[in-house]
Amino acid sequence: MKLKSAATCLTMLLVVALALPLFPATAASGMEGERDKGALQKNGKAPLKKTAVKKRTAKSKGAKGKNRKRKVIYRKKQLKPAVVNEMRHWTNPDYVRIVLSVDREVEVEHHQLPADLAAGLPPRIYIDLKGARLGKGVRDIPVAGGLLKVARIGQYQKDVVRVVLDIENIKDYKVFPLEDPSRVVIDVKGERPVEISRLEPVIQVPPGVAAAVPLPKPTDDARPAADFKPAKIRRIVVDPGHGGKDSGALGPGGVMEKDVALKVALKLAKKLHDELGIDVVMTRSTDIFIPLDERTAIANKVNADLFVSIHANASLNKSTEGMETYYLNLAKTDKAAQVAARENNTSLEKVSVLQAILFDLMANYKINDSAQLAAEVQQELFKRVGREYRSVRSNGVKQGPFYVLVGATMPSILVETAFISNEQEEKRLADAKYQDATAAGILNGIKAYIAALK
Numbered sequence: 001m002k003l004k005s006a007a008t009c010l011t012m013l014l015v016v017a018l019a020l021p022l023f024p025a026t027a028a029s030g031m032e033g034e035r036d037k038g039a040l041q042k043n044g045k046a047p048l049k050k051t052a053v054k055k056r057t058a059k060s061k062g063a064k065g066k067n068r069k070r071k072v073i074y075r076k077k078q079l080k081p082a083v084v085n086e087m088r089h090w091t092n093p094d095y096v097r098i099v100l101s102v103d104r105e106v107e108v109e110h111h112q113l114p115a116d117l118a119a120g121l122p123p124r125i126y127i128d129l130k131g132a133r134l135g136k137g138v139r140d141i142p143v144a145g146g147l148l149k150v151a152r153i154g155q156y157q158k159d160v161v162r163v164v165l166d167i168e169n170i171k172d173y174k175v176f177p178l179e180d181p182s183r184v185v186i187d188v189k190g191e192r193p194v195e196i197s198r199l200e201p202v203i204q205v206p207p208g209v210a211a212a213v214p215l216p217k218p219t220d221d222a223r224p225a226a227d228f229k230p231a232k233i234r235r236i237v238v239d240p241g242h243g244g245k246d247s248g249a250l251g252p253g254g255v256m257e258k259d260v261a262l263k264v265a266l267k268l269a270k271k272l273h274d275e276l277g278i279d280v281v282m283t284r285s286t287d288i289f290i291p292l293d294e295r296t297a298i299a300n301k302v303n304a305d306l307f308v309s310i311h312a313n314a315s316l317n318k319s320t321e322g323m324e325t326y327y328l329n330l331a332k333t334d335k336a337a338q339v340a341a342r343e344n345n346t347s348l349e350k351v352s353v354l355q356a357i358l359f360d361l362m363a364n365y366k367i368n369d370s371a372q373l374a375a376e377v378q379q380e381l382f383k384r385v386g387r388e389y390r391s392v393r394s395n396g397v398k399q400g401p402f403y404v405l406v407g408a409t410m411p412s413i414l415v416e417t418a419f420i421s422n423e424q425e426e427k428r429l430a431d432a433k434y435q436d437a438t439a440a441g442i443l444n445g446i447k448a449y450i451a452a453l454k
């Protein structure tokens with residue numbers, strides 16, 4: 001990412017000029033000006049400088065003169081600072097995700113500083129949220145105990161909130177905005193201190209990840225098949241879509257996506273656990289709300305090898321039917337973009353903004369592995385369900401920009417099991433037999449993926 005190299009060039013200057021104070025003695029300490037050119041993410045409608053507006057307009061397709069004019073007016077009107085009202089974190093020895101909740105989009109700039117041995121400082125990342133105010137009650141995260149040592153947050157300048165992360169070691173990091181609600185996500189990868197195979201088989205879920213519910217150990221009568229060795233895949237996160245206040249799509253008969261997603265996911269988790277002997281962590285196992293960014297954070301935190309998100313599809317066209325499996329990438333079709341917009345709980349326009357961000361980040365994701373996993377799952381799902389329900393159709397493997405998959409460091413897919421908006425498929429989704437066939441199909445797909453790894 002070009003900003004990172006810009007950051008490196010500026011590192012010396014910054015160290016001398018700032019030594020990274022959270023609260024500088026003088027507000028205008030030369031942080032403005034040239035460094036603004038290096039801002040990494042400009043998703044903001046916050047008080048943007050003219051250069052930023054121009055750049056953003058030039059980037060967005062089809063933004064002609066008319067749009068630009070409107071944006072400039074918008075900029076002038078919107079002078080009230082955005083409020084940063086929460087800082088959450090997940091960390092393990094290898095990974096940390098920080099999520100900053102903001103009441104609207106902001107412009108973000110970030111830099112990396114190497115360890116300063118003389119001063120006894122670890123590597124640091126600092127993130128400036130421009131045109132932002134720190135909300136009440138947002139506090140530092142003291143010694144977090146994983147890759148993240150400390151996170152400090154403060155009002156660095158009148159309209160700049162600064163977050164400083166002291167990190168044990170930094171292999172790579174990414175900063176990206178998510179919207180609806182507005183958030184800034186910071187993902188940091190460290191050098192993995194232990195191999196997955198050496199991890200304890202039973203997951204200890206720390207209090208910070210209360211939503212992640214590991215399944216109980218298999219009972220004696222449900223031992224994994226002796227001839228099946230999962231090898232590289234030791235732990236899978238199963239993510240039932242939606243939950244709590246977010247019911248997901250609603251069928252014509254009143255069936256809610258969140259309920260059927262949970263039922264299929266629970267069945268899948270049990271099968272993975274009992275039949276393959278794989279550790280399973282569920283992002284939720286009851287009807288509770290979990291933000292999309294937290295779901296991937298859980299998967300990264302527990303060092304999962306695969307991430308599988310379970311959903312039901314919806315369309316305005318009531319006759320639309322079939323199963324489809326997605327992996328994270330730019331949407332190739334309008335329909336795929338619409339599915340992503342619905343699952344992200346956002347507009348099509350916002351999806352195109354996310355696509356632009358994804359384009360920069362994509363090299364970091366396991367796209368090929370995810371595509372392979374999606375292909376196996378889609379094929380086996382169709383085969384297995386089609387055996388009992390002859391009329392089902394396969395809509396194939398697709399790709400789209402799904403928030404819930406952004407930042408996952410392992411192969412990850414999102415399965416749209418059927419169309420809940422279709423009367424017949426809604427009835428099927430609510431039926432335990434169909435749910436079971438669906439879970440068995442996904443299981444077979446995962447099994448085929450694992451077998452191909454050897």
Ligand SMILES: [Zn+2]
Pocket residue numbers: 241242248249257310311312343
């Ligand atoms: Zn969904």
